[in-house]
Amino acid sequence: MAAELAEGIGTAAYSFADVVRSIVVVEPDPDELPGAHLIDTISACEQVIRAAEAIQAQHAGMLLAEREPLMEGRHAFLSAAGETALARGMSPSAGITQLETAITLSRLPAVQAAWVDGLVSGVTVRAIVKNLPSLDHASMALFEAELEPHLPGLTPRAAAELTRSLTLEIDPDEADRKALAAREDQYVFVADEADGVATLIAHGPAELIHQIADPLLASARRAKNDPGDQRSRGQVMFQTLHASAVAGPNPELETMRTLELAVVISAEHLLGAGDTPAELVGHGPVAPVVLDQLIDEADRVFYRRLVTDPVDGRLLHTDPRRRLFTGALARHVRYRDKRCQGPSCDAAIAEIDHVREFQHGGPTTAENAEGLCVTTHTMKSIPGWAVSHDGATWTTPTGHTYPSPPPPDVVRRRRE
Numbered sequence: 001m002a003a004e005l006a007e008g009i010g011t012a013a014y015s016f017a018d019v020v021r022s023i024v025v026v027e028p029d030p031d032e033l034p035g036a037h038l039i040d041t042i043s044a045c046e047q048v049i050r051a052a053e054a055i056q057a058q059h060a061g062m063l064l065a066e067r068e069p070l071m072e073g074r075h076a077f078l079s080a081a082g083e084t085a086l087a088r089g090m091s092p093s094a095g096i097t098q099l100e101t102a103i104t105l106s107r108l109p110a111v112q113a114a115w116v117d118g119l120v121s122g123v124t125v126r127a128i129v130k131n132l133p134s135l136d137h138a139s140m141a142l143f144e145a146e147l148e149p150h151l152p153g154l155t156p157r158a159a160a161e162l163t164r165s166l167t168l169e170i171d172p173d174e175a176d177r178k179a180l181a182a183r184e185d186q187y188v189f190v191a192d193e194a195d196g197v198a199t200l201i202a203h204g205p206a207e208l209i210h211q212i213a214d215p216l217l218a219s220a221r222r223a224k225n226d227p228g229d230q231r232s233r234g235q236v237m238f239q240t241l242h243a244s245a246v247a248g249p250n251p252e253l254e255t256m257r258t259l260e261l262a263v264v265i266s267a268e269h270l271l272g273a274g275d276t277p278a279e280l281v282g283h284g285p286v287a288p289v290v291l292d293q294l295i296d297e298a299d300r301v302f303y304r305r306l307v308t309d310p311v312d313g314r315l316l317h318t319d320p321r322r323r324l325f326t327g328a329l330a331r332h333v334r335y336r337d338k339r340c341q342g343p344s345c346d347a348a349i350a351e352i353d354h355v356r357e358f359q360h361g362g363p364t365t366a367e368n369a370e371g372l373c374v375t376t377h378t379m380k381s382i383p384g385w386a387v388s389h390d391g392a393t394w395t396t397p398t399g400h401t402y403p404s405p406p407p408p409d410v411v412r413r414r415r416e
């Protein structure tokens, strides 16, 4: 069948679009809500894209395996990467990244299977591979076994954080080496664009990047409160960055390095903090070796203790009876949820929302709270959208439902 299709495609009789359409297009059903068939078609297209990308990666790996016995290793790699890139119409360096992903993926059969089955996107798979240190066979198998149950619907950012925290426990030394190497990977990238515009990208240790970004955010906040300032948030931030880079930093800006650490403590170990894992606030898990470095270099260090359930590692709640999520409760929900709780959303939490609305009797407790980004929060309040009382299921105007996975555990088991 595949061979017949391949032969027919490209002739006048068939086109790829016809073949794909015959697989994905769903006809309208009068019993379903308007637009439901359009969403079903869009969803089927996504499955085809994911499966095709996964098969593509598998075949790039197979090409490399065929070429390796024929020539020296580095040549075999570059040859296969270059030819794959040409076939995909991408640059050779993009082909190299693609082939490196394929090689790592060949050691992760469950991730590969989840990709082919459409349970994860290519972006999520690449996030896992990018954050994976080089592990030996046993550690790799252990990592994949721990990762596998989380795979369905895993977002790219959650995949990156989960990969980092799991490998920190499974092979702390290798994770430390990768973490230190990652912090050495620093660059500034300038891309010229049309219309006399260019983009500047800086990559480096998170706390240093935030040291650059925080004053820009502060000036944007000041401008927002100034009725005479009509500039957009982006304009204020860019102009502040330009001024400080060209004319030198604003002497009024604070130069102290302040570090805020969230130290996770199990409720049964409240008194002995020992070797409990720490998280850099807003950045997720951090390798202990990096943490030591940060503490040494900081002028001030703040610790926030997060108390977790000894059984399942989830953050324990606090429950003041208030209408708004503020103070300790808001902070608790931000730490617990980490990212927007909308299905498939990875954005930063902007607002803490009542899952069951306050005016409908929803209490202001951690259990009835979820962190949402601005877009998801707005979407949720549009007519036709609904969220189940436990926050676990979202229903859209076409009647489709999407699971909203619970936030990942704060503390995970260590390797015995």
Ligand SMILES: [Zn+2]
Pocket: 340, 341, 342, 345, 346, 347, 372, 373, 374, 375, 376, 377
């Ligand atoms: Zn969101």
